[in-house]
Amino acid sequence: MGTREDMYGLFASVNKINLTDDQAGQSAEEGTHKKNISTSYDLQARMSRKGILWNWGYHDEQNAKEISTLIPGFLDYDTDGYSEELYFAALREVPFELGDYADKFVLEVGCGLGEGLNFLSRVVDAERMVGLDLSDEAVKRANASLGRTGLSYVQGDAENLPFEDGEVDVLVNIESAHNYPSLEKFLEEVSRVLKPGGYFTHVDLYTTQRHAFLKELQDKELGLEWLLDRDISAQVQAAIHGRLSPEGSFHKALREQRVGAIQRHMAKRVGPEAVGGSFAGYTDSGSTKLLKRMGVLPSQFMPPVDSYRLYVAKKI
Template sequence: MGTREDMYGLFTSVNEINLNGERNRGDAKDGKLKNNIATSYDLQAQMSKKGILWNWGFHDDQIAKEMNARIPDFLNYDTDGFSEELYFFALKQVPFDLDDFAEKSVLEVGCGLGEGLNFLSRVTKAAGMVGLDLSEQAVKRANASLSRDGLSYVQGDAENLPFEDGEFDVVLNIESAHNYPNLEKFLAEVARVLKPGGYFSHVDLFTTQRHAHMQELKEKDLGLEWIHERDISAEVRAAVHRRLAPDGSFHKALQGQRMGMVQRHMAKRVGPEAVGGSFAGYYDSRSTKLLKKMGLLPAQFMPPVDSYRHIVAKKR
């Protein structure tokens, strides 16, 4: 499968998962969707620059201030900080003090290239941190460049976690579950690997259909007590707008890359979609519309995202 076919497979699969729910799909269909997603992220893992976090970001002045106090001058070098803010926010919503993680174990499901969990390992000194991702290439790269004592990465399926019952105090899931065909299986696995009294901090983008399905699952006995939900769409859009501003990190990154005129034009027009542009109100340019019409780009990159939410649950 070529690069364009890989990306088409990703977009088609994500739309299928988030617009059609989990109804009328069998294991074979789910397996195909996962394969498309894994293939695409394997490709992205090979192409991504070091330090990249695969999320749309989050911005709140107070959170940014607290984060920079935790790691002085962090926001002055190498990053716009918005993706890290999302991780920092998600961890802070767990009702453990950041200084009390010395005996806690943390699992991130859907860790991508591992940079987010690596950042959190600097924020708090947990007893152990493990990242899991479906993409074999992403996990290999994370282990090669980031793993060390107390921080490791494993390849695996979010719907069939390769861990023992009650192994973790905290499970994080950051902008990843919209890629999971069977959300119920994932939530049941989270409950299984959490210790009694452990916490699940879940952040994701939601279509209307996917959020309705999430609400249905909250009513089921999956072993989790749902204690908090917050719509953080405004904070996510704030990050996207800052990232895509003329003087933002997106355009600065383009300026620093060597590429042909056509490639640069494509990146400037299409790239914003990858960082949440449509969710923040950015619309297709004429050239992007033409490329879609010609079949060179998928007609719909992402499903129509209705909201971006943070949800916390506790293991009973």
């Protein structure tokens, strides 16, 4: 984002979407919100180093062991593995064997820089894999660095997917839907583009209000049969603690960055919020509290997350 006011606007609109009881009333401001989201992720796409995955992560020893068996040595370079574990946990709940994707179309909505879908392409050999994101810069970078035959990325809106009816076998959505003004429009699009018998695997952070609204939508006739509702908060918090430990990837990255002492000091105190610190019980430092009172930082980066959940649904 270009200005502090733009960033504050983004935080405010994300909080409003996830804390309001009037979920249907979001459409009036959705244009501004989507512009803020797109602009923000455009900037992150230009600034992020290669290999960055935009999620809070997941950790379970058995889950990690299975990945290491499928991809020997994958933890040896450039990753702590937590973000990949989240993708793997989501895909493993789809009732297809990993070897049964040869004729499948896998779509990820909200793919960011594309690293998560690229990881999944190493786990399953699908006929076609496409990542979609609202950020044009993220999509351009993903295609330039990761795109190849069978794996590509497109710019698009989660609430108006640029795909035909009944085209997709598996739709993946990882820690993205909390940014969507209309969760209902998104689920309608999921149902529209899935083939009958196709699967939707979805993980996201949920406030009390947003979760209650999802429950209402699950009772509507959207053409989806909900098969799994799992609270994975403990596994997500384990990943956050791993990243924020003194030897974890968060502090390792700070040590390796060529930035000044002031910037490093600020990032060390403010950065944990970006990787889910408050959800895992981390509290603001004294300097962060002071910066919030002074208005240098927004009073609330993220809405108060009640749970982190994994859902699987089947197109009827």
